[in-house]
Amino acid sequence: MDDLAGFLRTRRGRVDPASAGIPTDSRRRVEGLRREEVAHLSGVSVDYYVRLEQGRATQPSEQVLDALARVFGLDETERDHLHRLARQPRRRAKAPGGRVRPELLRVLDLIPEAPALIMDHRLDVIAGNRLAGLLFGRPSAGLNTARHIFLEEDERGLYADWEACTLDAVGHLRLAAGKFPDDPRLASLIGELAMGSERFRRLWARADVRARTHGRKAYRHPLIGLLELHQENFALPGDSGLEMLVLSAAPGSPAADGLRLLAGLDAPETEGGAPSSAADGVRDRRGSGFPPG
The missing domain is CATH 3.30.450.180 (Beta-Lactamase)
Known part of the structure; x- marks a missing residue:
């Protein structure tokens, strides 16, 4: 789940708080969203989201992943990547052989x-x-x-x-x-x-x-x-x-x-x-x- 945790952290830092409806002022020093803001916007508990970013929460549901993708403004490629990272512990795809006919x-x-x-x-x-x-x-x-x-x-x-x-x-x-x-x-x-x-x-x-x-x-x-x-x-x-x-x-x-x-x-x-x-x-x-x- 470490790759998932890292991906969540980088996406959180990419979101403009103003675009998410969060007022900001000159005292704000966090780049992107705070963890508690992500939790609030996605409808999950702060503790659960923190555990996701720390790699301690396993198998987040499809609904949670979709909510996070919405908060982060992920495109289709990023959304599929997020779901794939979350599924890794259950099934890891074997790299294709790449043989040419x-x-x-x-x-x-x-x-x-x-x-x-x-x-x-x-x-x-x-x-x-x-x-x-x-x-x-x-x-x-x-x-x-x-x-x-x-x-x-x-x-x-x-x-x-x-x-x-x-x-x-x-x-x-x-x-x-x-x-x-x-x-x-x-x-x-x-x-x-x-x-x-x-x-x-x-x-x-x-x-x-x-x-x-x-x-x-x-x-x-x-x-x-x-x-x-x-x-x-x-x-x-x-x-x-x-x-x-x-x-x-x-x-x-x-x-x-x-x-x-x-x-x-x-x-x-x-x-x-x-x-x-x-x-x-x-x-x-x-x-x-x-x-x-």
């Missing part, structure tokens, strides 16, 4: 005009097509985008909206950690990022969660320049936990011209010296000692 690899290579990736809940790229490798300047299979964002790039690097990307990455990993708290590879990645990035540590402490969704993604390619693309996410069927991400450009846009220029570059090579494809990337990833997704 050969048919999916063929689909990636049949998308010649847009970078396309298959990713797991840890933000590991399991496979990518030729344009994805050209965008990242390396075979995309084996890349972890969170590690790439925090430890290999900065605000002057590939990600034109680097700060927004860091928020998205941390929010997604927080969500994944709530779903799969016993995933050792995910825990190891989070520890690595916390050790190597002060920004990651600060964002992780906020306990924000974000679902990966469609929208604008801008990249600053060293040879092509700015590429303002649109990302669409497709959850793959079954229990693999994988998603396909496709980065497209509007017809006739500068980004569409940029992708055509990108396609004309030499593809990143695998260790054997041949241009990489989605299938080659997965084989190279598994043959190089990188753990399979």
